[in-house]
Amino acid sequence: MTILGIGLMSGTSLDGVDAALIEISDTDSQTNYKIAGQYSEPFPTKIRAMLHQLCEPSSARIEKISSMNAYLGNMYAGIVNKTLKKYHRSSDELSFISSHGQTIFHQPTMNQTDELDIPNTLQIGDISALSYHTDTPVVGNFRVADIAARGQGAPLVSYVDHLLFREDKKDVAVQNIGGIGNVTYLPPKLSQSEPVSFDTGPGNMLIDQLVSRFTNGKLAYDSEGEIASTGSTSQQLLKWLMQEPYLSREYPKTTGRELFGHTYVNHILATGEKLGLKMPDIIRTVTEWTAETIAFHYRQLNPASPVSKVIIGGGGSRNPVLMNDLRQKLTGSQFLSHDDFGIDNQIKEAMAFAILGYKRLTGDYNQLPVFTGAKSSVIMGEVACNTKNAFKKVHRFYDLK
Numbered sequence: 001m002t003i004l005g006i007g008l009m010s011g012t013s014l015d016g017v018d019a020a021l022i023e024i025s026d027t028d029s030q031t032n033y034k035i036a037g038q039y040s041e042p043f044p045t046k047i048r049a050m051l052h053q054l055c056e057p058s059s060a061r062i063e064k065i066s067s068m069n070a071y072l073g074n075m076y077a078g079i080v081n082k083t084l085k086k087y088h089r090s091s092d093e094l095s096f097i098s099s100h101g102q103t104i105f106h107q108p109t110m111n112q113t114d115e116l117d118i119p120n121t122l123q124i125g126d127i128s129a130l131s132y133h134t135d136t137p138v139v140g141n142f143r144v145a146d147i148a149a150r151g152q153g154a155p156l157v158s159y160v161d162h163l164l165f166r167e168d169k170k171d172v173a174v175q176n177i178g179g180i181g182n183v184t185y186l187p188p189k190l191s192q193s194e195p196v197s198f199d200t201g202p203g204n205m206l207i208d209q210l211v212s213r214f215t216n217g218k219l220a221y222d223s224e225g226e227i228a229s230t231g232s233t234s235q236q237l238l239k240w241l242m243q244e245p246y247l248s249r250e251y252p253k254t255t256g257r258e259l260f261g262h263t264y265v266n267h268i269l270a271t272g273e274k275l276g277l278k279m280p281d282i283i284r285t286v287t288e289w290t291a292e293t294i295a296f297h298y299r300q301l302n303p304a305s306p307v308s309k310v311i312i313g314g315g316g317s318r319n320p321v322l323m324n325d326l327r328q329k330l331t332g333s334q335f336l337s338h339d340d341f342g343i344d345n346q347i348k349e350a351m352a353f354a355i356l357g358y359k360r361l362t363g364d365y366n367q368l369p370v371f372t373g374a375k376s377s378v379i380m381g382e383v384a385c386n387t388k389n390a391f392k393k394v395h396r397f398y399d400l401k
């Protein structure tokens, strides 16, 4: 039997939503995942601006978070219906939706000064609204189960990287450069070493914010690295940035806009100003620093030799300045992209969440403690099925067992 599912991803760069339509079929020995379609929709400027406000504790307002939760649930439903229409598939054919949601806040580790301050993470985009408007069961809110098991609640795509990309004899690093950078490091199967994953630091998040300030909000990112290529790296600013304590924290570790947000950008700008730097020089330096945060961690992962294969994904792979810096810092590694494996870079994370959602519905573990630091394996994800049809569709998965 072939199951049709849709994975939805809206990531920390706040650029929009990606949908992956996937067909899943089980043979006796393995599960096969085939991409049957894809659709992406950018956030309208107003929504993106509001999301930026909601991710920043000083500007977030509870009533706006609540209404954005409902709004995104409806928006995601529209995206599912557009994806089905694009590929001439009906809602009846769709067995499930798996939605990451929009991360608004993520604090998996904290210095507990108050008993009420406990690890937490919040992804919004109401899964009940999504289920209701699509007549389909929805799996969402993945990260909270891993946090409950005392994990970092991220990175979660590592589980899928491990299924798809581990090799017998060569070590592989699967590097995402989204808003945040994260790596899944897969030592050869034949070695005794365990895989690991963690966030390497900022991806495009700081570059995007600097570009937006430089252009008074006219540009949201440094397209093709054009601004960075007009500046020069300041070694002094680079050295200052390398002192960021997150870099030397032990992994598993994750980060986000809580650290690399508005206040961080203010600190970079103040330091750049003291050094007499112009904005393109600051953007150039932060671009090189982003590459250096990745290379810095790889030298720790494999001190003896360059990582054999680096599979790059995420929007940062479209920034040639960032990619050139990374290649220069990782000489000896073979660079590949998800496209080399038949997976469009744009929808890799959406596809991964479809797989995580499918595992949730079949009652299988969809997380490995080694990746998130959780105390035990968990089956992540909550299920919303708010119509009779959605309920019937969920029951199909019980028959699979």
Ligand SMILES: Nc1ncnc2c1ncn2[C@@H]1O[C@H](COP(=O)(O)OP(=O)(O)OP(=O)(O)O)[C@@H](O)[C@H]1O
Residues within 6 Å of the ligand: 010, 011, 012, 013, 014, 015, 016, 176, 177, 178, 179, 180, 181, 203, 204, 205, 208, 220, 221, 222, 223, 224, 225, 313, 314, 315, 316, 318, 319, 320, 349
């Ligand atoms: N042509 C391009 N040139 C330079 N940068 C680009 C280009 N296209 C996309 N980007 C960068 O990629 C970012 C989006 O990346 P992506 O969609 O992978 O992030 P995300 O999935 O939201 O984040 P995360 O993986 O952290 O959740 C944009 O904000 C921009 O900085």
Ligand SMILES: CC(=O)N[C@H]1[C@@H]2OC[C@@H](O2)[C@@H](O)[C@@H]1O[C@H](C)C(=O)O
Residues within 6 Å of the ligand: 011, 012, 103, 106, 121, 153, 154, 155, 156, 157, 158, 176, 178, 179, 180, 181, 182, 198, 199, 254, 255, 256, 349
């Ligand atoms: C809390 C949160 O949303 N984290 C994201 C973010 O974006 C990249 C990096 O930081 C990663 O840890 C994670 O997303 C990917 C999809 C993951 O969980 O694998």
